Amino acid sequence: MTENNATAVETADFWFDPTCPYAWATSRWICEVEQVRSIKVNWHVMSLSVLNENREDISEDYKAHVAKAWGPVRVITAAAQEHGNQFIKPLYDAMGTEIHVNGNRDLDNVIAKALAEVGLPAELAAVATTDRYDVALRASHAEGINQVGQDVGTPIVAFNDTAFFGPVITRIPRGEEAGKLWDATLTLAGFPYFFEIKRSRTEEPQAR
Secondary structure (H helix, E strand, O other): OOOOHHHEEEEEEEEEOOHHHHHHHHHHHHHHHHHOOOOOEEEEEOOOOHHOOOOOOOHHHHHHHHHHHHHHHHHHHHHHHHHHHHHHHHHHHHHHHHHHHHOOOOHHHHHHHHHHOOOOOOOHHHHHHOOOOOHHHHHHHHHHHHHOOOOOOOOOEOOEEEEEEEOOOOOOHHHHHHHHHHHHHHHHHOOOOOOOOOOOOOOOOOOO
């Protein structure tokens, strides 16, 4: 292996909705990958609320979920716009831990706790119920979705500019196992004619 290859850094762009348990599991995987591979991850918001806007072919329960899901992603967008993109990942970590690990379903409380944890003004929570930053939110969402098409969900991950919905995982691989999944995904991303592998899920995603 040459010195240049040994030190090459791969790039991943990760689009997430903070309320999605599948995005959470995949995001924890890619955090593991950062420990065992030379990669740089750029974090971006997308929105299940935008993705499912005006759709009638979803259940009433899911409609209720996406109606509430505006709040967290709006607050992350506002924080990035007002204080810098460096707050996207810490806010996601804080919100995701509350929602998916601690089981907190009170999204107003989730937002308040996350803002306090990362040291941002509590006043940012008010953005959750306004469309003040929706132009920026929709632009970030579109940046991800335009790479993969409308018939997907979250997460979207671009590997060296080749984007996929997923990988969708239900368990978080650790250490070298995480690295092997990364290697396999990069291999698939290297084939321009590869688009999809899928099977029905038989278990819910685990948060830890």
